[in-house]
């Protein structure tokens with residue numbers, strides 16, 4: 001099922017998906033690659049990148065470039081993080097451990113999903129001192145939520161990312177057709193299965209009744225009742241920066257700032273939630289305008305190349321999160337594959353800046369781009 005050689009990986013990250021398809025088992029393929037409904041949002045994500053074009057400048061002394069940056073107190077080699085993605089053992093048996101090791105070797109921050117197949121403690125051990133953020137799916141049970149926050153703090157996660165576009169799972173035909181949800185097989189709930197507050201609520205030890213543990217998770221995961229009024233609870237229990245992920249509307253970004261949040265991630269979950277939503281890059285400029293420098297604006301959904309990263313930064317993102325390509329690298333060659341993907345992205349971003357006349361992403365603005373007209377049908 002998993003490639004156990006080191007395949008020749010393409011340096012065209014947009015084409016990596018095709019290579020990875022062959023390395024993913026059918027259930028993993030059905031979970032990782034597709035999007036919600038008709039796939040309209042995922043297409044809109046890519047179309048938005050195609051519409052914006054870079055306007056290269058010349059003769060600007062670009063021999064030395066500096067991609068380093070600081071985002072909310074986290075230093076990084078470039079404005080790039082690994083997006084939170086659950087159940088990475090579907091892509092490779094080493095799962096998140098391989099990803100965090102590759103990220104740590106390069107200093108790229110890794111964002112740990114609540115739905116990971118490895119626990120906070122395992123990630124901390126594998127990742128060493130490298131920067132790590134924690135993505136929270138806020139469970140309906142507040143004791144479990146608090147326990148997650150405490151464990152994240154105790155194991156060195158500096159920044160909290162609260163994902164809000166997934167109050168329940170989107171309509172995902174590929175999974176529905178197969179009747180496949182990894183969590184119901186206790187895959188991707190490692191943070192729960194190692195959590196004292198969660199385990200205390202089970203009638204029997206997990207080993208005796210794994211099905212009951214999965215069902216208990218299923219009662220806690222969907223949390224459609226959350227509202228803006230809940231945010232002070234998080235602020236009270238988390239000392240570090242907090243970002244809201246899954247923001248598309250400028251008004252929600254403004255509300256995030258008004259509620260004392262430190263940042264937002266403009267994202268539509270890679271098109272996995274609302275079918276027919278606005279392309280994430282199309283949503284970015286209005287969000288950036290709405291909050292200005294009040295809070296940090298980060299971005300994901302559809303980033304596949306260094307040029308895509310350039311465009312998101314030019315349209316107002318302080319950093320981007322890389323999603324599926326990381327899982328494709330992981331599926332193809334484990335830690336080495338993730339390393340390959342990160343290095344390609346970083347090199348291509350550096351090259352795109354150089355070829356476009358910039359010594360740093362800090363010089364980018366909307367003037368670095370032009371919006372190409374759609375061609376007539």
Ligand SMILES: Cc1cc2nc3c(=O)[nH]c(=O)nc-3n(C[C@H](O)[C@H](O)[C@H](O)COP(=O)(O)O)c2cc1C
Pocket residue numbers: 031032033083084085086087113114115116135163245267268269270271272300301302303322323324325
């Ligand atoms: C397999 C998979 C699992 C994901 N799991 C999570 C998750 O646990 N938490 C979260 O906030 N986002 C999750 N996401 C969404 C990513 O963080 C990110 O928003 C998305 O992948 C960006 O789109 P892209 O992959 O098309 O670039 C997941 C995405 C994928 C593909």
Ligand SMILES: CC(C)CC(=O)C(=O)O
Pocket residue numbers: 086115166169269272
């Ligand atoms: C529990 C899930 C919602 C994990 C996830 O974010 C995803 O599959 O997109």
